[in-house]
Amino acid sequence: MGSLDISDSFNGHVESAKDYEGESHVLDMQQRARLLLEELEQFQTYLKEKKKEDTVHLSSFKTDVQHELKLLEKFSNMDATDEKAAHTLRSSNFTFFDYVWSTAKTCTGVTAIRKWFSLHPKGRTPAHNRAQNRSYVTMVDIVAQNGSEWVKVSSVTEKRIIWDLAKAGYAASSDDDDDYQEEIDDSIGLVKQVKTLIQASSSTRVRYRHPTIRLVLPRVRKDGHKQVRDVLDQIRALGVIVQTEEDIPRSAPVAEVLPQIAADRFASFSATINLDCTVLLAFVSDLSHGRVEPKDWHNKDIARQIRLEAEDQLLPNSLWPACGERKLVCTREAAIRMHEIVNIIGTETEKKRAALLIDQGDDDKTHLTSAQRIEEFQKLSDYQIPPNWNLPVAVIDIDLDSIKSSLPPVVTEVEKLLININQSVFLYGWSAGQTTMSSNGSVAKSIEAKIEENRVHDSDSGPDIWLCPTSRSLVGKEKERRKP
Incomplete structure (x- = not known):
């Protein structure tokens, strides 16, 4: 087209x-x-x-x-x-x-156009008429920057703003009267809209932060009437970015900006990615590298994952693009656990991939370069291995007590939710400021909920966790799967 x-x-x-x-x-x-x-x-x-x-x-x-x-x-x-x-x-x-x-x-990273948001924190909306009453919600015209920016577009004119001011009883001021600025209340439609957005933003968090708000006014000039400038200055004082006619970038044909406007969560990833054990297993599983014939001894999870992989290939479509050229690391505890699982139930091809993915220190793979590992990996996969995949995954030895002491006090509540291996993975990623890649959705959600429950400061944040769309188990071998 x-x-x-x-x-x-x-x-x-x-x-x-x-x-x-x-x-x-x-x-x-x-x-x-x-x-x-x-x-x-x-x-x-x-x-x-x-x-x-x-x-x-x-x-x-x-x-x-x-x-x-x-x-x-x-x-x-x-x-x-x-x-x-x-x-x-x-x-x-x-x-x-x-x-x-x-x-x-x-915009960049658009995730929604014209979407309703609640004015109240989740679970605190008044029960009566909750679904029907729009006084409890507000419309955001554009959700951008992967959710972290809300954009309000208003077609209001300077003439309309001045008319609203006059209707509300605000006295006209001279353009020469620079010291005069009357406080504008919510009777002015534009101010009311902005304050409603601020209320909704304060009830919403995206990766632990409230969305910022930008007001776009294509029919208002920067050097317009003094009263209009006063209104815009008061909106800016609320922490809102205001763009008038002169500030608005030229809009290009959509074909020229598709990669820019499409949401890209990967753009906010850290330069180094911390891998959870669940992702390490996904990288080595036979299920992730091509067609696996269903067997009568496969359990329901394996059968479901075979169907999912046929519909949407996890590595080519999600994990490899997420990794890109970034450095990949994991904690010693995650590496040990991955190798333990592979050694117990992994197939021969899964064991070979595990050895290429993470060095064990006592095998014949430690001398291989990244390019050589990718070449060997390619022999074990039906998919094209990306040449920039940064192998091997570096193993990090951590001091968990030292990590805990470097994190906010809420860590004492978060650690109660986590078994030892998950403490090592998620607390390390948190302290290092690294994006942690995981398929453990229940743990990620419980961490975020616990931090919100125990928030002391508005700026408090937790680990940056990216959840891959689905998990992958090892295929395993029949005799292991049939053990009681």
Whole structure:
């Protein structure tokens, strides 16, 4: 599909009633809506190709745009100068949606467009009318930076802000009166919207942090009326980033920015990745390296993992891209545990992979270079091993007591949740500031919950844990699987 460019509608910015009157025909607006939908289709196709379609919430936004297009199509045979058609154009939400999409194309790591968020912490929303009452939720136009930034796009004009101020009884001030700045309350719609977003953000955490808020105003100038500047200054004082017409980057055709706007959790990974034992086992398992024929002695978990691997290959689609060229490490405890499991129930090919993945110090693999290990690994896999996979995994000896003393006091509560091997893995990754890669979802969630329960300071954080989409067991051998 050829690249599309619907950016002109955004980069012109100021669209007053005259803009609508200048439309030669309702078809012009319909065409813009169709182009927007085609770009959304391109984005969704790209996400599907990258196995990321479930990571980005687009459905409600797409439905909204489709609805606007249907309304516009009702007037396809009417001239834009017709009063009814002109009113339809003026009242249409499409121009706002166009602003939202154009802004989204300038963002990085978009995970949602037009998504509702609660104003209250999870579990604290008043019970009555919780599902229906929108006074308990607010709409975020764009969720970017993999969830850590919320973007509010407003099509409000300077004239509307001044009108709201006058309606609320705020006295007009001279542009020369730089010392005068009257406190603006929530009766001003823009201020109320921003404060509502701040409330929702304060009830939401993404990797232990509240999302930051950015306000995009494509129809407001930086050097506009003094009263408008005062309102924007007070919004900035709330910790919100404000972008006026001059600050907004040019929006490009979506084909040029697909890798940028697609959510990429890997971009926030540390330069060194700490591997949990569950991931080490996934790297050596026969289940992760090609088709394994189902056997009658396979348990339900193995049978399920065979089906999952056939549908979505874990290493090529998740773990290897997550690793990239980064240095890979694991604790001594994780390495020992992995080798213990492999030695007991692993197949011969699983044992060979384990020896290539992590040196045991007493085998004939210690002299191999990274390239040689990858070459040997390739003989044991149906998949193409990435040449930049950083083998072997380095083994780290740790002093657990020293690590605990370096962490925040909440570690005393967190360690109670963890068996020894998990203490070594997750507390080490936490203290070293490294992303820990794991498939142990229950442990990761319990750690995060415990830190939230015992939070003392707003800046308190815990280990950065990335959960791979599914786990992989060793295939094992029949006699071991049949032991009581």
